Amino acid sequence: MKIENTKIQMRKGILEYCILLILDQKEAYASEIIAGLKEAKMIVVEGTVYPLLTRLKNAELLQYKWEESSSGPPRKYYQLTGEGQVFLLGLEETWKELKTAVETITINAKTK
Amino acid sequence: MKKTININLGGFVFQIDEDAYDRLNNYLEALKQKFTNLDEQNEIIQDIEYRFAELFGSGEEKNREVVSLQMVNKAIATMGEPEEIEEELDQNDKTFSSSQQTTYQSTSKKLFRDPDDKIFAGVMSGLSRYFGVKDAIWFRIAMVLLVFAGFGFPVIAYFILWFLVPEAQNASEKLQMNGDAINLDNIEEQVKKNLNSEEIRRTSVKIANKFSELVPIILKVIAVFLIILFGIKLIGISLGIIGGGLFTAAFNPDFIGLVFNSKALYYLSIFSFYLLLAIPIALALFLAVKLLTNSKIKWFGVLVTSFVLFIFSLVGLGFAGFDVASNFRQNAEQVNYVQLQNPTVDELEFVFPYEKLEEDINMSVNFNNNGTHFNINDEDSKINGFEIVSGQKQIKINQVELDIVLLPNDSIFKLSKIIGSKGRTIEEAENHLSKINNDFEIVNENMIAIPRMMLLEDESQWRVQRLKYKLYMPEGKRVHFGDNAKKLIDNVNFNGDYSRKNLANNTWEMTVSGLKCITCQEDKDI
Structure with a gap:
């Protein structure tokens, strides 16, 4: 088992969760999402985000509308669908469980 | 620089x-x-x-x-x-x-239209790339020859391919078109090749493809249907010219139009009919193109459209068929007694003058200056002789009959004339009766001329118009028939071993059990 794969697996699930979290606050277009992710050091290269957005959209967790931009090409503003909100709730639940699990194990390991 | x-x-x-x-x-x-x-x-x-x-x-x-x-x-x-x-x-x-x-995997060839070598849409050059032929000229020549040979189908196929086969837009598609491996070296080479042409390169918005992107899939599918429809029409005409006969009849508006009440209904039924034929052909073509190319066919759209068109054509045919059937619902008949010059003569002679049809060939359509002449002229057919001259509202039809019956307990000839027609209503049927024109002629007291054809004047509808003469003969009277007698005389009893072939140019005597030939002994021996 390659150690890289584990990292990728961990990141990927969390990256989707992060995108959904960003969009849960307000609708945003790709560059805004990227900015948010970069700020949190979730991504290294931008190109990763586009395939994920497309896939989340195709899974009907996201929807978008076109908006004109004064400074550049029109932008796709993404927002969560109802399904996406439900999905996000599920992810939040899982995230908390995982967090608790990792913390519990870490604490137990330390105290033993 | x-x-x-x-x-x-x-x-x-x-x-x-x-x-x-x-x-x-x-x-x-x-x-x-x-x-x-x-x-x-x-x-x-x-x-x-x-x-x-x-x-x-x-x-x-x-x-x-x-x-x-x-x-x-x-x-x-x-x-x-x-x-x-x-x-x-x-x-x-x-x-x-x-x-x-x-x-490195996608080295398999795919069918694309070649934008760099095209006359219309690059279909032929794309095909020649697909089949590995260096120069598209051979495909073009073959295409032109086929079209000149009278086959409309390649033209239709061309349009369908134009619609369904994507144009090779970028380097990797061009490589696929030629069957070259898609790797960076080849792409680079291809891109350089492209740059040599003066065309302005677009990275994203494919203007050439704009048209097909704008046309929604449904419209595309309908367009393909219409093209095929037109194709069937062309094929129908060419088959009709080659094959003649009933096929021609089925595709000739002058002929089919006769049974319809209105032009609109006629076109509706023809359209529905072609549509019905087009649906399986179109589906087969979609499938074929799908197998040949990587074009993404929206099967849902295709199937829904096909289904809707299928229902439409069935309803159209049903509606038109029902309407046509009701055109024949009522029947009108009219009987007139004909005044003979001298009903007491011993022998009557019948001749059947026959004006030759425009073209005396078995079942044919002729296009000439006068319009479409449609003849069914099959010697053995009951509807032997049927001519429509399009635009002239005139139908010549051979539905003239002469019945010979025994008239018991009398001593004179009697002749009646019965005309009949169908129609949507009795009034309509009677109106058709009034247009039946068959001027028989009493030449002299011994001779009557009955034209073989009846003329429906100022008439554009066929409603089984018919005309029957009935000759009542007392026992012992004689009758002589001219040429073509067998074509008119259908309903007759013979006293002896005769057939209708014997009727013409012989003299017959009426007996209690039917006509007996007086002059045809020699013929019988043969």
């Missing part, structure tokens, strides 16, 4: 250095190979192109006139090389596949 190229990126025009263009194009091509799902591929690449447009048009680069290689490299670094992007994503994800697989 550097050559610059105009590109359209996300709807904005950028001037870009040639080396920068090569880098950007290669990058996008390489990126494309990472995404195997075509729908996703287009969308992702488009999004990324939009992002590039943003990057080139913002920040410190805002005032730069030309996009340089440096800018492209910077933008790509921000975006990440395809391998980096892939690394950050799950490698087992179905959306993305490893570079090794996609880059």
Whole structure:
């Protein structure tokens, strides 16, 4: 088992969760999402985000509308669908469980 | 000095250095190979192109006139090389596949239209690439020959392929078209080749493809149907000319139109009929094109449209058929007694003058200056002789009969004339009766001439108009028939071993059990 794969697996699930979290606050277009992710050091290269957005959209967790931009090409503003909100709730639940699990194990390991 | 190229990126025009263009194009091509799902591929690449447009048009680069290689490299670094992007994503994800697989696997040929070698749409050149023929001229010559030979089908096929086969838009598609392996070297070579042509390259917005993108799939499908419909019509006509006969009848508006009440209904039924024929052909063609090319057919749209058209054609045919049937619902008949010059004569002679039809061939359609002449002229057929001269509202029809019956307990000839017609209503049927014109002529007291054809004047509808003469003969009276007697006399009893062939040019005597030949002993022996 390659150690890289584990990292990728961990990141990927969390990256989707992060995108959904960003969009849960307000609708945003790709560059805004990227900015948010970069700020949190979730991504290294931008190109990763586009395939994920497309896939989340195709899974009907996201929807978008076109908006004109004064400074550049029109932008796709993404927002969560109802399904996406439900999905996000599920992810939040899982995230908390995982967090608790990792913390519990870490604490137990330390105290033993 | 550097050559610059105009590109359209996300709807904005950028001037870009040639080396920068090569880098950007290669990058996008390489990126494309990472995404195997075509729908996703287009969308992702488009999004990324939009992002590039943003990057080139913002920040410190805002005032730069030309996009340089440096800018492209910077933008790509921000975006990440395809391998980096892939690394950050799950490698087992179905959306993305490893570079090794996609880059070298797609060496199979695909059918594209060739935009660089085209006369109309590049269909022929695309086909010749597909079949590995160097020069498209052979396909073009074959096409022209086929069309001149009277086959309409290649033309239809051409249009369908035009509609369904995508044009090779970019380097990798052109490589696929030629069956070359898609790798960076080949793409580079192809891109350089493209740059030599003066055409302005577009990275994203494919103007050539705009048309087909704008036309929704449903319209496309309907268009294909209409083309096939037109094709069947053409084939129908050519088959009719070659095969003659009933096929011609089925495709001749002058002939079929006779049974309809209105032109609109006629066209409705013909349209529905062709449509019904077109549906399986169209589906087969869609399937064939699907197998030949990588064009993404929206099967749902195709099937729904086919189904709707199928229902439409059935309803159309049913409606028209019902209407036609009701045109024949009522029957009118009219009997007149004919005044003979001298009913007491011992012998009557019947002749059957016959004006030859325009073209005396078995079942034919002739197109000439006078319009369409439609004849059914089959010697053995009951409807021997049927001529419509289109535009003249005149129908010549051979539905004239002469019945010979015994008239018991009397001593004189009697002749009656019965005309009949069908119609939607009794009134309509009677109106058709009034247009039946068959002027028999009493030549002298011994001779009566009955024209073999009846003329329906100022008539554009056929409603089984018929005309029957009935000759009542007392026992012992004689009758002599001229040529063609067997064609009119159908209902007759013979006293002896005769057939209708014996009728003509013989004299017959009426007996209690039927006609007895007086003059045809010699014929009988043969």
